[in-house]
Amino acid sequence: MTAAPDLRARPAGAASAAFSPPGVLFAVLGLASLALPFVTLRANRIVLGEGLAPWAAAPGAFVAFTLAAVVLGLGLGVQRGRPWLRFGGSLLGLAGIVTLLALALPYLLEEAGDLARVSPAAGFWCLALVLMLLMADALSALRPGPWLRLGLLVAVLGALGLVLASGALDRLSIMLEYRGRADAFAQAAWRHVALSIGSLAAAAAIAFPLGIACHRSGRLRRAMVPLLSFVQTIPSLAMFGIMIPLLAWVAATVPGAREVGIAGIGFAPAFLALLLYSLLPVVANTLAGLDAVPPAAREAATGMGMTALQRLRSVELPLALPVMLAGLRIVLVQNIGLAVIAGLIGGGGFGTFVFQGLNQTATDLILLGALPTVVMALSAAIVMDVAVELTAPGGTR
Amino acid sequence: MIEIDEITKIYQGQRAVDAVSTTIETGTIACIVGTSGSGKTTLLRMINRLVEPTSGEVRLNGEATSAMPPHLLRRRIGYAIQGHGLFPHHTVARNIGAVPRLLGWPKAKIAERVDELLDLFGMEPSQFRARYPAALSGGQQQRVGVARALASRPDLLLMDEPFGALDPIIRARAQEDLRRIQRQLGSTILLVTHDMEEAIRLGDKVCVMDGGKLVQDAAPTRIVADPASRFVAEMVGDAERPLRLLSLIPLSDLLEPGEAPGDPLDEGANLRDALSACLWTGREAVPVSRDGAPVGRVTLEAIRAAALRHGATDDAPVPA
Numbered sequence: 001m002t003a004a005p006d007l008r009a010r011p012a013g014a015a016s017a018a019f020s021p022p023g024v025l026f027a028v029l030g031l032a033s034l035a036l037p038f039v040t041l042r043a044n045r046i047v048l049g050e051g052l053a054p055w056a057a058a059p060g061a062f063v064a065f066t067l068a069a070v071v072l073g074l075g076l077g078v079q080r081g082r083p084w085l086r087f088g089g090s091l092l093g094l095a096g097i098v099t100l101l102a103l104a105l106p107y108l109l110e111e112a113g114d115l116a117r118v119s120p121a122a123g124f125w126c127l128a129l130v131l132m133l134l135m136a137d138a139l140s141a142l143r144p145g146p147w148l149r150l151g152l153l154v155a156v157l158g159a160l161g162l163v164l165a166s167g168a169l170d171r172l173s174i175m176l177e178y179r180g181r182a183d184a185f186a187q188a189a190w191r192h193v194a195l196s197i198g199s200l201a202a203a204a205a206i207a208f209p210l211g212i213a214c215h216r217s218g219r220l221r222r223a224m225v226p227l228l229s230f231v232q233t234i235p236s237l238a239m240f241g242i243m244i245p246l247l248a249w250v251a252a253t254v255p256g257a258r259e260v261g262i263a264g265i266g267f268a269p270a271f272l273a274l275l276l277y278s279l280l281p282v283v284a285n286t287l288a289g290l291d292a293v294p295p296a297a298r299e300a301a302t303g304m305g306m307t308a309l310q311r312l313r314s315v316e317l318p319l320a321l322p323v324m325l326a327g328l329r330i331v332l333v334q335n336i337g338l339a340v341i342a343g344l345i346g347g348g349g350f351g352t353f354v355f356q357g358l359n360q361t362a363t364d365l366i367l368l369g370a371l372p373t374v375v376m377a378l379s380a381a382i383v384m385d386v387a388v389e390l391t392a393p394g395g396t397r
Numbered sequence: 398m399i400e401i402d403e404i405t406k407i408y409q410g411q412r413a414v415d416a417v418s419t420t421i422e423t424g425t426i427a428c429i430v431g432t433s434g435s436g437k438t439t440l441l442r443m444i445n446r447l448v449e450p451t452s453g454e455v456r457l458n459g460e461a462t463s464a465m466p467p468h469l470l471r472r473r474i475g476y477a478i479q480g481h482g483l484f485p486h487h488t489v490a491r492n493i494g495a496v497p498r499l500l501g502w503p504k505a506k507i508a509e510r511v512d513e514l515l516d517l518f519g520m521e522p523s524q525f526r527a528r529y530p531a532a533l534s535g536g537q538q539q540r541v542g543v544a545r546a547l548a549s550r551p552d553l554l555l556m557d558e559p560f561g562a563l564d565p566i567i568r569a570r571a572q573e574d575l576r577r578i579q580r581q582l583g584s585t586i587l588l589v590t591h592d593m594e595e596a597i598r599l600g601d602k603v604c605v606m607d608g609g610k611l612v613q614d615a616a617p618t619r620i621v622a623d624p625a626s627r628f629v630a631e632m633v634g635d636a637e638r639p640l641r642l643l644s645l646i647p648l649s650d651l652l653e654p655g656e657a658p659g660d661p662l663d664e665g666a667n668l669r670d671a672l673s674a675c676l677w678t679g680r681e682a683v684p685v686s687r688d689g690a691p692v693g694r695v696t697l698e699a700i701r702a703a704a705l706r707h708g709a710t711d712d713a714p715v716p717a
Binding site for chain 2: 294296301305307318319
């Protein structure tokens with residue numbers, strides 16, 4: 001064990017240093033979560049259900065086995081010296097709660113009737129959260145390089161995909177909601193991606209040049225930045241609402257607008273609203289990145305005979321790029337979240353399920369819209385972080 | 398040859414640089430000295446047209462700089478600034494090769510030139526080529542900055558307080574290096590500084606500026622011995638003038654046959670060194686050697702007389 005000399009070197013009285021304080025906190029919270037209902041059993045889709053403790057969710061031996069895995073996982077998180085073990089502990093714990101959930105399904109549904117539904121309850125969600133926090137904490141101590149982080153993301157998404165594809169969770173209420181809407185789900189996923197990435201691309205195409213222009217001209221900067229800040233302060237529901245009459249008017253008066261798909265409701269107003277929200281972060285970060293270029297480097301570039309364009313291309317943009325990309329990261333994560341509201345004005349995306357679920361008081365349908373949005377936003381954040389890190393120019397990393 | 402002809406810059410009615418004329422001979426160093434706000438940096442920046450003159454003309458080997466596009470002009474003029482201005486995201490080699498690359502030199506020729514310059518500045522190419530500026534010491538960064546400015550063998554090298562950010566010991570070494578490299582390459586240099594000591598040490602000619610005007614433009618000995626105004630005298634530092642003057646006269650000027658006790662000084666040393674040696678060891682004369690062999694001596698008497706010769710001409714009141 002590589003950490004052994006490390007432990008020996010520690011004075012005997014400092015045993016507490018062998019424990020990770022957040023790990024202890026996670027263990028306490030995790031164990032407390034075991035007292036909460038782990039799953040909910042309902043007679044049908046929309047009635048209020050009955051919460052079941054972990055040991056009531058499956059046959060005793062199964063429960064003992066999976067809970068042992070959870071407790072061991074939390075326990076591994078308590079020690080401090082070996083972050084890989086803590087990471088492994090979080091995986092073990094997650095595997096434990098997912099397995100328990102999978103085992104609970106046939107056990108509970110066997111005699112509950114065709115319409116009965118089983119959903120994860122507070123205990124499951126709290127444990128999942130605590131274990132994911134443990135994973136994040138362990139990873140931050142491991143400081144994985146950009147490629148490793150990307151690899152871990154792919155592995156985690158792959159594992160999630162395998163679990164879902166295995167059919168073990170098919171009888172879970174949220175999966176039943178999915179089964180009835182598989183086509184609509186795929187369509188909503190594509191629409192969500194198109195809305196968030198499409199508006200990001202359009203924002204980049206507009207806001208990068210605009211940011212560079214604002215950097216060059218103080219007057220433009222003084223006019224644009226307050227204007228974009230104002231746009232940012234419009235509440236999102238109001239913004240999507242404003243788009244409806246605005247684009248309906250455009251569709252009615254501008255010849256050809258209706259033919260290219262512009263209408264008061266649907267994709268166009270949602271796209272435009274997201275685009276407007278995207279402009280400030282990208283422009284502001286472009287400005288911040290360019291402002292941070294050392295003045296002496298800029299002066300030297302001009303003094304040695306670079307044209308304004310050469311200076312921009314080979315000195316200013318490479319040095320500003322990580323900050324500019326950080327702006328795109330903000331926008332992408334923000335847009336994935338905001339695109340949910342597009343569902344309200346017929347823009348499609350995962351928001352469709354959220355609002356349908358709200359109307360039907362069907363919690364699992366809401367989750368069918370919300371959970372993929374969260375996964376997408378987290379994945380986008382990690383991918384963009386990696387991109388920012390990889391573009392940091394050599395000498396400035 | 399660089400000719401500066403009645404060049405003027407007016408900012409909001411203020412004459413930042415007021416009708417300055419001077420010439421810099423090819424292969425020499427000219428130093429512009431002045432306090433801050435004297436217009437010295439503006440003067441420098443008008444030469445590569447980072448600042449456009451209000452009136453007047455600069456000629457580079459007879460060619461008016463106003464006749465060429467500014468970015469092409471600047472590629473012919475090296476530019477080194479305080480705080481070096483290296484590109485933090487480029488390696489040392491890429492930094493030094495910046496201007497040759499702008500000029501479209503072939504890759505192999507650039508690489509060869511980079512190594513040649515690193516050698517010249519005493520930095521082992523294989524060790525420094527691939528480093529980033531952040532991994533260099535302050536003195537090394539400054540040398541790379543000057544190497545970059547010299548890379549394309551420019552007609553003229555402009556330096557704006559190039560040693561301003563260095564500590565005194567490294568600065569003295571950087572000045573020696575610059576002097577040596579300038580002699581070796583025959584470069585023409587115009588250097589701006591606020592430090593009269595630096596100007597006297599480096600310059601073949603010193604231009605003193607005050608309030609936008611060129612108040613004196615002469616060889617360092619002349620500046621020290623015969624300041625044109627009260628201001629110049631103050632810049633030189635009244636109390637130190639005799640010593641500054643002695644530091645400009647080599648021992649060979651006062652060499653006389655004879656012997657003296659103690660350690661010899663090399664003929665290339667100056668009278669200030671000899672005076673120091675005499676005072677410190679209580680000698681009346683110091684032996685002088687050339688390549689290690691004794692060639693004669695310099696006496697305290699002679700040093701005193703040399704100082705007095707210049708000091709006497711100074712008895713006339715300095716014009717205000």
